[in-house]
Amino acid sequence: MAAAVLIFLLCLTAGALTVRCEDPYLYYTWNVTYGTLSPLGIPQQVILINGQFPGPTINSTTNNNVVVNVFNNLDEPFLLTWNGIQHRKNSWQDGVLGTMCPIAPGTNYTYRFQVKDQIGTYMYYPTTGLHRAAGGFGGLNVHSRIVIPVPYAQPEDDFYVLINDWYGKSHSELRKMLDSGRTLARPQGVLINGKSGKPDGKGEPLFTLKSGKTYKFRICNVGLRTSLNFRIQGHTMKLVEMEGSHVVQNVYQSLDVHIGQCFAVLVTADQTPKDYYMVASSRFLKGSPLISTAIIRYADGQGVPASPELPKAPVGWAWSLNQFRTLRWNLTASAARPNPQGSYHYGEINITRTFKFANSASKVDGKLRYAINGVSHTNPATPPKFAEYYGIPEKVFKYDVMGVEAAAKISKVSIETNVLNVTFHDFVEIIFENRENTMQSWHLDGYSFFAVAIEPGTWTPEKRKNYNLQDGVSRHTIQVFPKSWAAILLTFDNAGMWNIRSEMRERAYLGQELYVSVYSPRRSLKEEYNLPDNAPLCGVVANLPKPEPYNA
Structure with missing residues (x-):
C-alpha cells in the first residue's frame, strides 16, 4: 500500500511536467496442483494454488494492473475466471472457453488485466470441467484509492469468508456423472474457508476480534449449486457493499448468499x-439443511466456548425475495471515482432491445441437458472469439441460432454453439424467466448491470411499472426464484465477447450459457485490445498467421 501511495504522489507531482505514469502493477505467480485434504473428514483430491485451499487472496486497489502467471500442474486443461472484474476492452483475459484456449497441462499462461474504475468484493474460480468442485477458488479485493472516501469508518481488519457446498467425490467423478446423463444431486456438506465445522466447541478460531472494534467480513458463495444463508451468532451485520457497489446500510440478522454472489x-x-x-447453511434443498460452523474468538474472551445453540436460518424463498427488495444502491457515496455512483440515471434511458431468456432442463439423446430458449450451448475446439478475430466465424459457429423471445413452451432442445450478435452501445433489457421449480443464479461477464426487479409469475411488458428505476444495485449476478422472473438493464458498451451463464456449474457445463458478441466495427484499440501475444492458440486458428492488429 505504501508503495502505491508513493507512486501516486510521484505521478501527481510529475503531472505538471507532462510526465506520464502508469497505474501500479501487482505480480503473482501461482502453481496449480492437486493435493489431498479432508474438507468433510474423509481424504479426497482437491485443487491447490501455491499449496493453499482456498487459494490466495488478491488484494488490489482501483486501477491497479494485475498480472497473474498461472502454471498448470494438473493433468487436464485449466482456466480461471475473475468473477465480476469487468476487463474493459479485454475479453481475452476473461478465463472462459469462448474467449480463451485453456492452459494445457505442464504449461503456463500470464493473465494481465486492470481493475479499471472498480471497487469491491469479488472472487475467482476455475471454469474448465468440474474443477470448481475441487477448489482453485479464492477472493479478489479491489480497495478504494486513498483519495476517494468510503461511506463508513475504516474497519479494524478485513476478512474473507468463502462459503460453498461440497461433494465427497472428485471433480473427475462428478464430471463423469454429468457426461453419463445424470445430475449431481444433493451435495454432502457445506464449507467455510475450506473446512466443515461442527458446533462442538473444538477447533481453532478462524478470526480473532478485539472487543469494541468493527471488522469487515467479505462473504462470497463460491459453490456449485446451493444457495447458502450466512449468520454470526449473537451479532448483527451491517451491509455496506455488494459486487462492486456501495449500498444503503441496512442491518441484517442473516443474509442469503446465492451462487456467485458476494456481500461485504x-x-x-x-x-x-x-x-x-x-x-453457513443450505437453502432450498430437500431434506434437512446442511450446516457448517467456524469460530470467531474475542481476544479477551479467556477461552469461553461458544454456545452450541445456533441461530436459526429463515424458511422459504419469500424471505429471500424480501431481502432482495431491501438492497438499494447508495446514491450519495463515491465509487471508484469522486462523483456519486448514483449519478448515472439508468432509469431515464430508452430501452433499445429486450431479450427474454428462459432456462429449461430436458433429455437429448437420453442424456440430461440444460438450455436457454431451447439451445444448449457446447464449446467448440476453437473459441468463438478467436474465430471472430481471425475473420473466420463461419468455420466455427453461426450467430443468432437462438431466438431472443422465449417461446411459450420449449418442446425441443438443440445442442449448438450459442453466440448472440448485439449492437455496440445498445441499452438493453434482459428478462431471466425461470419456469422450473429450482433456484437459478445468472452471471454476466464484462459488465455490471442494474438489478431492477425479481417477481413471482411470468413477465409481461406491463411489469415494467414495478421496476426500480432509481436505486437498483449495480452488480453482476442475480438470482431467480422458482416459477419467477428477474429483470436487468445495462448498456453493451464494453467491446468483446462476453459470457452469460448459470452460476450453477452443473447447469453451465451441460449447456445453460451463451455468449454475446459486442462488436465494434472500427477495430480500434480505443474500443478493444488485440489478441495478447502470449495467448495460446487452439482449434482451426492454431497454425494461422495472426491478423493485422487493431490500430490505435
Whole structure:
C-alpha cells in the first residue's frame, strides 16, 4: 500500500511536467496442483494454488494492473475466471472457453488485466470441467484509492469468508456423472474457508476480534449449486457493499448468499467476550439443511466456548425475495471515482432491445441437458472469439441460432454453439424467466448491470411499472426464484465477447450459457485490445498467421 501511495504522489507531482505514469502493477505467480485434504473428514483430491485451499487472496486497489502467471500442474486443461472484474476492452483475459484456449497441462499462461474504475468484493474460480468442485477458488479485493472516501469508518481488519457446498467425490467423478446423463444431486456438506465445522466447541478460531472494534467480513458463495444463508451468532451485520457497489446500510440478522454472489458487511465486537459461531447453511434443498460452523474468538474472551445453540436460518424463498427488495444502491457515496455512483440515471434511458431468456432442463439423446430458449450451448475446439478475430466465424459457429423471445413452451432442445450478435452501445433489457421449480443464479461477464426487479409469475411488458428505476444495485449476478422472473438493464458498451451463464456449474457445463458478441466495427484499440501475444492458440486458428492488429 505504501508503495502505491508513493507512486501516486510521484505521478501527481510529475503531472505538471507532462510526465506520464502508469497505474501500479501487482505480480503473482501461482502453481496449480492437486493435493489431498479432508474438507468433510474423509481424504479426497482437491485443487491447490501455491499449496493453499482456498487459494490466495488478491488484494488490489482501483486501477491497479494485475498480472497473474498461472502454471498448470494438473493433468487436464485449466482456466480461471475473475468473477465480476469487468476487463474493459479485454475479453481475452476473461478465463472462459469462448474467449480463451485453456492452459494445457505442464504449461503456463500470464493473465494481465486492470481493475479499471472498480471497487469491491469479488472472487475467482476455475471454469474448465468440474474443477470448481475441487477448489482453485479464492477472493479478489479491489480497495478504494486513498483519495476517494468510503461511506463508513475504516474497519479494524478485513476478512474473507468463502462459503460453498461440497461433494465427497472428485471433480473427475462428478464430471463423469454429468457426461453419463445424470445430475449431481444433493451435495454432502457445506464449507467455510475450506473446512466443515461442527458446533462442538473444538477447533481453532478462524478470526480473532478485539472487543469494541468493527471488522469487515467479505462473504462470497463460491459453490456449485446451493444457495447458502450466512449468520454470526449473537451479532448483527451491517451491509455496506455488494459486487462492486456501495449500498444503503441496512442491518441484517442473516443474509442469503446465492451462487456467485458476494456481500461485504461490518460486524462490531460488542458482545460478551467469548467465542461465537459463524454459521453457513443450505437453502432450498430437500431434506434437512446442511450446516457448517467456524469460530470467531474475542481476544479477551479467556477461552469461553461458544454456545452450541445456533441461530436459526429463515424458511422459504419469500424471505429471500424480501431481502432482495431491501438492497438499494447508495446514491450519495463515491465509487471508484469522486462523483456519486448514483449519478448515472439508468432509469431515464430508452430501452433499445429486450431479450427474454428462459432456462429449461430436458433429455437429448437420453442424456440430461440444460438450455436457454431451447439451445444448449457446447464449446467448440476453437473459441468463438478467436474465430471472430481471425475473420473466420463461419468455420466455427453461426450467430443468432437462438431466438431472443422465449417461446411459450420449449418442446425441443438443440445442442449448438450459442453466440448472440448485439449492437455496440445498445441499452438493453434482459428478462431471466425461470419456469422450473429450482433456484437459478445468472452471471454476466464484462459488465455490471442494474438489478431492477425479481417477481413471482411470468413477465409481461406491463411489469415494467414495478421496476426500480432509481436505486437498483449495480452488480453482476442475480438470482431467480422458482416459477419467477428477474429483470436487468445495462448498456453493451464494453467491446468483446462476453459470457452469460448459470452460476450453477452443473447447469453451465451441460449447456445453460451463451455468449454475446459486442462488436465494434472500427477495430480500434480505443474500443478493444488485440489478441495478447502470449495467448495460446487452439482449434482451426492454431497454425494461422495472426491478423493485422487493431490500430490505435
